Amino acid sequence: MLDQSTICAISTSPGIGAIAVIRLSGSESINIADTIFHSRNKNKKLAEQPANTIHFGQISFKSEVIDEVVVALFREPHSFTGEDIVEISCHGSTFIQQKILEILIENGARMALPGEFTQRAFLNGKMDLSQAEAVADVIASSNAAAHKLAINQMRGGFSKEINALRSQMLHFTAMIELELDFAEEEVEFANRKELRNLTEKIEALLRKLKNSFQLGNAIKNGIPVAIIGDTNVGKSTLLNALLNEDKAIVSDIHGTTRDVIEDVVNIHGTAFRFFDTAGIRDTKDHIENLGIERSYNKLNLATVVLLVVDMQNPYPIVKQRIDKIRKRISGDQKLIIVANKIDSGLHETIQQMEVTEINDNEKLIFIAAKKKQNLEELVELMIHSLNLDDVNQEDIIVTNSRHFEILKNAHDAIVRVLNGIDSGITGDFLAQDIRECLHYLAEITGEVGTEEVLGHIFKNFCIGK
Amino acid sequence: MLDQSTICAISTSPGIGAIAVIRLSGSESINIADTIFHSRNKNKKLAEQPANTIHFGQISFKSEVIDEVVVALFREPHSFTGEDIVEISCHGSTFIQQKILEILIENGARMALPGEFTQRAFLNGKMDLSQAEAVADVIASSNAAAHKLAINQMRGGFSKEINALRSQMLHFTAMIELELDFAEEEVEFANRKELRNLTEKIEALLRKLKNSFQLGNAIKNGIPVAIIGDTNVGKSTLLNALLNEDKAIVSDIHGTTRDVIEDVVNIHGTAFRFFDTAGIRDTKDHIENLGIERSYNKLNLATVVLLVVDMQNPYPIVKQRIDKIRKRISGDQKLIIVANKIDSGLHETIQQMEVTEINDNEKLIFIAAKKKQNLEELVELMIHSLNLDDVNQEDIIVTNSRHFEILKNAHDAIVRVLNGIDSGITGDFLAQDIRECLHYLAEITGEVGTEEVLGHIFKNFCIGK
Numbered sequence: 004m005l006d007q008s009t010i011c012a013i014s015t016s017p018g019i020g021a022i023a024v025i026r027l028s029g030s031e032s033i034n035i036a037d038t039i040f041h042s043r044n045k046n047k048k049l050a051e052q053p054a055n056t057i058h059f060g061q062i063s064f065k066s067e068v069i070d071e072v073v074v075a076l077f078r079e080p081h082s083f084t085g086e087d088i089v090e091i092s093c094h095g096s097t098f099i100q101q102k103i104l105e106i107l108i109e110n111g112a113r114m115a116l117p118g119e120f121t122q123r124a125f126l127n128g129k130m131d132l133s134q135a136e137a138v139a140d141v142i143a144s145s146n147a148a149a150h151k152l153a154i155n156q157m158r159g160g161f162s163k164e165i166n167a168l169r170s171q172m173l174h175f176t177a178m179i180e181l182e183l184d185f186a187e188e189e190v191e192f193a194n195r196k197e198l199r200n201l202t203e204k205i206e207a208l209l210r211k212l213k214n215s216f217q218l219g220n221a222i223k224n225g226i227p228v229a230i231i232g233d234t235n236v237g238k239s240t241l242l243n244a245l246l247n248e249d250k251a252i253v254s255d256i257h258g259t260t261r262d263v264i265e266d267v268v269n270i271h272g273t274a275f276r277f278f279d280t281a282g283i284r285d286t287k288d289h290i291e292n293l294g295i296e297r298s299y300n301k302l303n304l305a306t307v308v309l310l311v312v313d314m315q316n317p318y319p320i321v322k323q324r325i326d327k328i329r330k331r332i333s334g335d336q337k338l339i340i341v342a343n344k345i346d347s348g349l350h351e352t353i354q355q356m357e358v359t360e361i362n363d364n365e366k367l368i369f370i371a372a373k374k375k376q377n378l379e380e381l382v383e384l385m386i387h388s389l390n391l392d393d394v395n396q397e398d399i400i401v402t403n404s405r406h407f408e409i410l411k412n413a414h415d416a417i418v419r420v421l422n423g424i425d426s427g428i429t430g431d432f433l434a435q436d437i438r439e440c441l442h443y444l445a446e447i448t449g450e451v452g453t454e455e456v457l458g459h460i461f462k463n464f465c466i467g468k
Numbered sequence: 469m470l471d472q473s474t475i476c477a478i479s480t481s482p483g484i485g486a487i488a489v490i491r492l493s494g495s496e497s498i499n500i501a502d503t504i505f506h507s508r509n510k511n512k513k514l515a516e517q518p519a520n521t522i523h524f525g526q527i528s529f530k531s532e533v534i535d536e537v538v539v540a541l542f543r544e545p546h547s548f549t550g551e552d553i554v555e556i557s558c559h560g561s562t563f564i565q566q567k568i569l570e571i572l573i574e575n576g577a578r579m580a581l582p583g584e585f586t587q588r589a590f591l592n593g594k595m596d597l598s599q600a601e602a603v604a605d606v607i608a609s610s611n612a613a614a615h616k617l618a619i620n621q622m623r624g625g626f627s628k629e630i631n632a633l634r635s636q637m638l639h640f641t642a643m644i645e646l647e648l649d650f651a652e653e654e655v656e657f658a659n660r661k662e663l664r665n666l667t668e669k670i671e672a673l674l675r676k677l678k679n680s681f682q683l684g685n686a687i688k689n690g691i692p693v694a695i696i697g698d699t700n701v702g703k704s705t706l707l708n709a710l711l712n713e714d715k716a717i718v719s720d721i722h723g724t725t726r727d728v729i730e731d732v733v734n735i736h737g738t739a740f741r742f743f744d745t746a747g748i749r750d751t752k753d754h755i756e757n758l759g760i761e762r763s764y765n766k767l768n769l770a771t772v773v774l775l776v777v778d779m780q781n782p783y784p785i786v787k788q789r790i791d792k793i794r795k796r797i798s799g800d801q802k803l804i805i806v807a808n809k810i811d812s813g814l815h816e817t818i819q820q821m822e823v824t825e826i827n828d829n830e831k832l833i834f835i836a837a838k839k840k841q842n843l844e845e846l847v848e849l850m851i852h853s854l855n856l857d858d859v860n861q862e863d864i865i866v867t868n869s870r871h872f873e874i875l876k877n878a879h880d881a882i883v884r885v886l887n888g889i890d891s892g893i894t895g896d897f898l899a900q901d902i903r904e905c906l907h908y909l910a911e912i913t914g915e916v917g918t919e920e921v922l923g924h925i926f927k928n929f930c931i932g933k
Contacts, residue, residue: 016485021933468486
């Protein structure tokens with residue numbers, strides 16, 4: 004399964020930079036480097052140098068000097084891939100980068116496939132599969148919240164949780180299988196009540212992990228937020244004010260470019276994906292109602308719904324609008340009722356809003372969008388409504404759709420176990436479901452899995468990692 | 469003059485990559501790194517580690533883990549800048565890159581200015597100014613020829629030539645000044661004939677260097693080539709065929725992007741800049757003639773002119789066209805007469821062309837553009853006509869416009885010396901001109917120069933170098 008060839012790739016961002024790093028991994032990497040690297044001390048051989056050292060010299064080939072470089076030496080098993088690694092830091096012209104790659108290939112290395120360095124790290128036991136997957140997430144994460152989750156996962160947080168679950172299940176199967184050994188004697192070693200408690204605990208844990216994916220996915224790709232409300236209540240003013248908050252995360256670093264996606268914005272380290280749900284209003288026009296229905300459907304995609312109401316309107320109108328939207332909001336969604344224009348609103352409306360009833364998945368905030376009054380508090384509320392401020396590096400939040408699919412399957416299996424206990428089915432059927440559940444969890448950490456799965460995971464990596 | 473602060477910057481290409489390198493240089497760089505870098509061995513301090521070693525650990529700040537990184541340690545004076553340097557290789561997300569920079573700045577480093585690392589290398593005597601300037605050229609060079617010249621210059625080739633010139637001139641001034649010391653006795657220690665020989669040698673060298681700039685500039689920015697000829701002689705066919713040759717230097721390396729400038733193409737490692745001079749034909753129309761005049765003016769920008777003539781036409785017509793263009797070509801330009809359509813041309817025309825007279829700055833080649841016949845030979849001719857194949861890593865070719873300006877001034881001064889000797893002016897006047905010439909050459913290597921010049925040179929660098 005483990006390819007023995009020595010691989011190479013440019014590991015730094017493509018394009019021109021002050022320096023670029025070319026990475027070489029495999030049993031021949033040091034020998035290959037030695038054929039093209041020449042120190043000022045002509046007798047110096049990289050093969051004779053200790054691990055974790057740096058060497059200055061030239062890359063030359065067929066008597067032509069390609070560049071002056073710094074070479075870093077790592078020796079197996081104490082390297083990222085677990086193999087011998089040579090990292091060549093050259094001047095960052097694309098010409099030099101390509102030339103060095105060419106020379107390495109001419110001397111016996113081959114171009115690495117996407118993610119192949121990380122794949123080798125996994126295959127050599129340097130990390131489990133969920134950690135390897137997190138490496139790609141760490142590289143892709145563009146805001147503080149997503150980065151936090153990815154780093155935690157890369158450092159093994161998720162694997163720890165999965166392993167704890169598995170050891171509980173192994174305890175379960177041990178009890179069941181002991182019972183099966185003595186099946187003819189019809190003894191129940193595994194106390195059914197005890198079993199049920201344990202299964203309930205496992206089910207709750209799996210459900211928690213499974214359900215965390217909605218949040219995890221939102222954090223990873225930006226939390227979908229819909230701003231809705233009648234015309235002229237101040238939706239655009241609010242959106243523009245929010246978009247101006249800490250907009251571009253990297254704008255103060257010269258030379259750092261970033262794809263600008265108009266409606267995704269980082270606010271206090273969390274990405275929000277604002278989307279347009281214009282046009283919700285009461286009308287008898289059939290065609291217009293079709294359009295409004297489409298807007299409502301879009302609303303369903305939002306994790307957070309900001310319903311903007313105008314304090315200049317009488318309370319009954321405001322209340323009617325709120326009630327109408329409430330019917331469209333699912334229990335998973337957070338509704339933030341944004342009472343706008345408190346600076347110029349009706350005294351009576353504001354007073355009545357202050358005592359209006361608020362449901363569990365709802366929040367109420369009074370703002371004046373034009374004067375940027377209470378906007379900071381609104382942002383806090385948006386972050387808080389997702390319990391994002393509770394997310395810390397110890398929390399396990401599933402961000403990977405492969406893990407989510409597996410957790411769903413594992414959860415289905417454990418629910419079958421629970422139902423099986425309640426309907427009094429025999430231990431061997433219980434054991435089968437629990438083994439299925441165990442198998443799924445092993446897929447997450449990569450202890451079981453096919454090459455096809457591996458190929459699928461690593462092909463989405465960038466080359467050089 | 470030398471700023472003592474510790475500077476930091478992202479040194480790799482901006483954007484997302486597998487890894488990124490953040491560079492820290494200055495007396496505090498190791499201490500600053502120690503405050504945010506934590507090895508698995510908690511007692512390990514970078515400050516206590518030997519130079520040129522690599523260390524694995526975490527970057528964390530205020531108890532939050534930012535990334536797992538590899539840190540490389542260089543100690544003054546054996547580093548690129550001549551100062552203590554720490555290079556942090558982190559995961560290449562823009563978020564992590566920016567976060568680590570922020571933390572470094574919070575701990576006492578400041579953002580490096582463009583080229584500041586190289587500027588410090590110069591100020592600390594690690595390289596002279598012309599070498600420092602070549603660092604930027606090495607990074608920017610996108611074809612083999614430009615890269616060859618830049619690497620040669622970075623490695624001190626140009627400085628060696630300049631220093632040889634200066635030592636010859638110092639010999640000259642020594643002779644002159646000895647004479648001045650004994651001025652009252654009216655002795656001529658410095659034999660005028662010997663002086664004249666030496667001055668002639670210096671003048672010839674300076675002229676050679678100065679004149680190499682046209683080629684150097686062409687290599688650096690692409691050799692300007694004009695393809696001209698009457699309509700239907702096969703200009704477009706030829707251009708397309710040439711553009712298809714080895715077009716994109718980096719296209720076979722996945723993930724490497726490159727700005728595509730339509731009319732600059734790398735052929736066999738040399739950049740050619742093809743430009744459009746359509747519309748040259750005989751006409752009596754005044755307006756059209758104005759347009760043709762503009763085309764001729766554009767023609768003057770070309771270093772190489774490819775004049776395509778059609779072998780299907782009678783020889784006198786072909787000859788007339790050639791003679792007409794000859795009048796428009798200056799002695800510095802190379803004219804390649806491309807006799808096209810030899811596969812379907814008139815036997816008589818081809819025969820007469822074979823014996824037609826060719827000037828010194830001209831070449832003649834027979835091709836069939838449509839059948840791609842002899843194209844390879846034409847490319848060879850283009851490269852050969854510039855003596856590009858003679859360019860090797862020992863040749864000194866000026867590519868920098870600052871150096872060119874200085875060399876012009878130095879050459880003017882040495883011409884004044886030559887004229888002075890011939891008109892029999894006194895030694896003190898000769899000495900003045902020779903000192904001026906020496907001063908100019910010192911500006912190239914940076915031994916004399918103002919901060920303003922330095923600022924101008926380094927501001928065009930990328931940050932992180």
